[in-house]
Amino acid sequence: MPSNKSIIFKAIPDGYPVVGEHMKLVTKEIDIENFSLADGDILVKNHYLSLDPYMRGKMRHSDVKSYLPAYEIGQVLNGFGVAIVVKSNNKKYQVGDYYMGLIGWEEYSHITANVVSTEILTKEISKYKVPESHFLGLLGIPGMSAYVGLNKIGQPKKGETIFISAASGAVGQVVGQIAKIKGLRVIGSTSDDSKIKYLEEELKFDGAFNYKTCNTDEKLKELCPNGIDIYFDNVGGETLDIAINHLNNFARVVACGMISQYNAKEHYGVKNIIQVFAKRVLIQGFLVGDHFQEMESFHKEMVEWFKQGKLKYKEDIVEGIQNAPQALVNVLTGKKFGKMIVKIC
Amino acid sequence: MPSNKSIIFKAIPDGYPVVGEHMKLVTKEIDIENFSLADGDILVKNHYLSLDPYMRGKMRHSDVKSYLPAYEIGQVLNGFGVAIVVKSNNKKYQVGDYYMGLIGWEEYSHITANVVSTEILTKEISKYKVPESHFLGLLGIPGMSAYVGLNKIGQPKKGETIFISAASGAVGQVVGQIAKIKGLRVIGSTSDDSKIKYLEEELKFDGAFNYKTCNTDEKLKELCPNGIDIYFDNVGGETLDIAINHLNNFARVVACGMISQYNAKEHYGVKNIIQVFAKRVLIQGFLVGDHFQEMESFHKEMVEWFKQGKLKYKEDIVEGIQNAPQALVNVLTGKKFGKMIVKIC
Structure with a gap:
């Protein structure tokens, strides 16, 4: 059975989060064939995960209000990512389709029906013929x-x-x-x-x-x-x-x-x-x-400029989900160069 | 000959200005009949002077830039006021007309041609039939x-x-x-x-x-x-x-x-x-x-509300130009109730 390494939120940091103390690697196995999906759910294999400063804001006590919900202690951390559907109980998704939306910091994610709705720009990934990871940065x-x-x-x-x-x-x-x-x-x-x-x-x-x-x-x-x-x-x-x-x-x-x-x-x-x-x-x-309804016009103009060579985009790609915690610390301390992305597989 | 009491800017204050130390009363006489006016100048008798917080900002070194020019040491302080023309060398103004614009903190002001252009709302004063002083507050x-x-x-x-x-x-x-x-x-x-x-x-x-x-x-x-x-x-x-x-x-x-x-x-x-x-x-x-071009629409709507009894306006009227310095200190320290106005005559 394939492994499913994941990073869980272990404790609330005071200043900068510390690898191992506030974010911890956990390795399990996953039985894809027998994985049970409720109506509307999908199972995805994660390709790329975006690491962003806002994640620090979610590492707080859940009674402190903010524009994004707090991470819960013990949960797998999450963020936007690009993934491929490996099992589906959702009419919209076939095995092999792209899914782009909220995923866990893990190799495989079970996306429940309510989370599938965080999905964005799925169709554009193949339409525009630009690298997958760019949908987490330049076009994300x-x-x-x-x-x-x-x-x-x-x-x-x-x-x-x-x-x-x-x-x-x-x-x-x-x-x-x-x-x-x-x-x-x-x-x-x-x-x-x-x-x-x-x-x-x-x-x-x-x-x-x-x-x-x-x-x-x-x-x-x-x-x-x-x-x-x-x-x-x-x-x-x-x-x-x-x-x-x-x-x-x-x-x-x-x-x-x-x-x-x-x-x-x-x-x-x-x-x-x-x-x-x-x-x-x-x-x-x-x-x-607040502006996602303008996603299409944004993509049109940006892809046009990109294809004309008017836009470049520097990515700082880290390989392996186990390296995501240190990469987030690097985002927060400025020790990275360009958009921080974790290549999961 | 009538007296012309005025308040001059004596010194730059550090914190709050002090009466006598930074603003000082000077009394001269004025010979209206023989008063010489260059082309475009007028001589006015001041009725009301508006005292406002921005005046503190003008009590600074002239080399500190701001949106309003600094007062010069030794000059008569100035501000917006309502006055009556007593002598005119300007085609636009007849003796007895209202002048509303920049005046000195004094009983009579010599308004030079370039300053006449600071004039605002002169016509409205008689047109709208509301108290003169309101043009320094509610309608000013x-x-x-x-x-x-x-x-x-x-x-x-x-x-x-x-x-x-x-x-x-x-x-x-x-x-x-x-x-x-x-x-x-x-x-x-x-x-x-x-x-x-x-x-x-x-x-x-x-x-x-x-x-x-x-x-x-x-x-x-x-x-x-x-x-x-x-x-x-x-x-x-x-x-x-x-x-x-x-x-x-x-x-x-x-x-x-x-x-x-x-x-x-x-x-x-x-x-x-x-x-x-x-x-x-x-x-x-x-x-x-930046919005003076909208003065007329502002007056129309406000005068309408005022006549319908929907707008009240509290004024704190101090009599005599000699009392203007303390009144400005009161503006800056909140020791006043409503719009501070000096009734000069």
């Missing part, structure tokens, strides 16, 4: 976050300047490339000198800097001499505070994520918020899940 | 700030809950009354128990509390049991931080002013900004000056 939730946030809130106009934090990350690299297509000056911050090279040479950013070794305030002064019109914020905290100081009148701040704050015991207080009214700044948060 | 810049901020950014919908800070102030009392007309639940914070009575009994707010003697967090929990959909922010700082904690998904924060921060040596850091993206909150600043 991170890419769509970039697209929706930049277009709806950022309202980019040719000739404007955009600053993107975590610019080589899953979302940031897409924001920057769309902004370049639209004729903006694009500046990004990142956590490593090799990423600067990627942003400037591969993605043609107009400038990038390492926020760990540079003074963000000085770098923004130097690289955004005409101020910032759009700040695409993936990190929050001090970077947000400094960026506000460089905003032009009528600037837009796209609040996409605040990764610097997810593991913080006390949240950073943003002092420059006082500049918001005099500069007529707009700060707006969004969740990509 | 504070009333228009309320109207524009609430409608354009707040996007009020019947049945929603709005929380207004500095709710009995020049702007807040108008926001609350328009929100009541539009069918919202209206909650306000203020600095004095007598103001609570005014808000609840005269203006029919659904609830009000004294932020100085109550715990804002507990009061918001009690008075906004369904959360806050619109926060109209006149104060910033800790109140903004606490209010964010009570915002509903898709809430709007109208950043109109941050009076708690104008005299602060270090700005308060807003920690709950991290809630913005998960709750899809919009925070937007605005300056009423």
